[in-house]
Amino acid sequence: MSRSAKKGLFSATNHKLCGAKSGGILVKLNKLLISGIMASLALSACAPQKNDSSILTSGDGIIGGTELKSEDSMSQSIVAVYDAFEGQICTGSLLTNNIVxxxxxxxxxxxxxxxVFFGTAITATSEHRKVEKVEISQYWENRQGEDFDTGDIALIKFSGELPAGYKPATLLGNKRNIKKGAEIVLAGYGIADGKTGAGIGTLRTTKVKIDNPNYSTSEFLVDQTQGTGACHGDSGGPAYLEQNGKLYLMGITSRGVKDENNDCSQYAAFTSTLYYKSWINRMVTRLTSSLVDPNQLMPK
Structure with missing residues (x-):
């Protein structure tokens, strides 16, 4: 069973990577990454088939949103996370110059x-970096099938330099404005239509409202019944709270809730970065080889 098919997660959707022919050969993204041969390919939804090097959208895309441009400040801290073995795409947020x-x-x-891929529209020619190390929450292995407090959080360290124009996100330092009805901002590379599966690979953003700030000890719930929200492909993507015109990263897209039709039209659970503050700081220290002060990541 794929990770995205486990209880509570948005089901993975096959989106074959259809590309232009290069030298008469139709190449697919994961083969290109392994071989280092790049061609101009675009992500689009196609009929799935066995052993087809498909792109799987893991967990949660942005429904009812708008496309982000490279000059938008929000897009400068968001990346795509690609698993070439499973052909699966997710979203992530920069915490430091090489940790997601x-x-x-x-x-x-x-x-x-x-x-890790960079850009607002992911193709095989998009700038990318190889993952070096990962750290996964100690709770995930035993709680990933539970309804609450699943520990759905991880950090990735990638090799190489951060591309020009990118910068780390700012993490939320306190919970005083996290309350029912508060408007938050979501972003991700997932599908734009929960029924047709169209739009994967393009970075989009939308706004939703918090339904339950205390859905579990480590999670909050958002309302997606108004036609906007996260969907297949946005897993790992950011949820921001805006304060004084600045966006603060407060959550990580995790899974759908009460979404029996699997069309992202009900509710979604997000892992709280505030709850995992100490864990994030420890793991950044473990992953980084620089002298970054992890306490600077999240205000006291």
């Missing part, structure tokens, strides 16, 4: 087949 915050269920079985 994402969902635990986005981490592939084989670390050597994972990559």
């Amino acid at each position: 915050l994402t969902a635990a269920h986005c981490i592939g079985l084989f670390q050597e087949d994972m990559y």
Whole structure:
């Protein structure tokens, strides 16, 4: 069973990577990454087939949203996380110049087949970096099938330099404005239509409202019944709270709730970055080889 098919997670959807022919050969993204041969390919929804190197959208895309441009400040801290072995795409947020915050269920079985992609429209020619190390919440292994407190959080360290124009997100430092009805901002590379599966690979954003700030000890719930929200492909992506015109990262897209039709039209659960503050700081220290002060990541 794929990670995205486990209880509570948005089911994975096959989106074959259809590309232009290069030298008469139709190449697919994961083969290109492994071989280092790049061609101009675009992500689009196609009929799935066995052993087809498909793109699987893991967990949660942005429904009812708008596309982000490279010059938008929000897009400068968001990346795509790609598992070449499973052909699965997720979303993540930069915490430092080479560490990404994402969902635990986005981490592939084989670390050597994972990559971080940059850009607002992901193709095989998009700039990317190889994943070096990962850290997954200690709770995930035993609680991933539970309804609450699943520990769906992970950190990724990638090799190489951060591309020009990118910068780390700012994490929320307190919970005083996290309350029922508060408007938050979501973003991700997932599908734009929960019924047709169209739109994967393009970075979009939308706004939703918090339905339950205390859905569980480590999670909050958002209302997606108004036609906007996260969907297949946005797993690991950010949820922001806006304060004084600035966006603060407060959550990680995890899974659908009460979404029996699997069309992302009901509710979604998010892992709280505030709850995992100490864990994030410890794991950044473990992953980084620089002298970054982890206490600077999240205000006291």
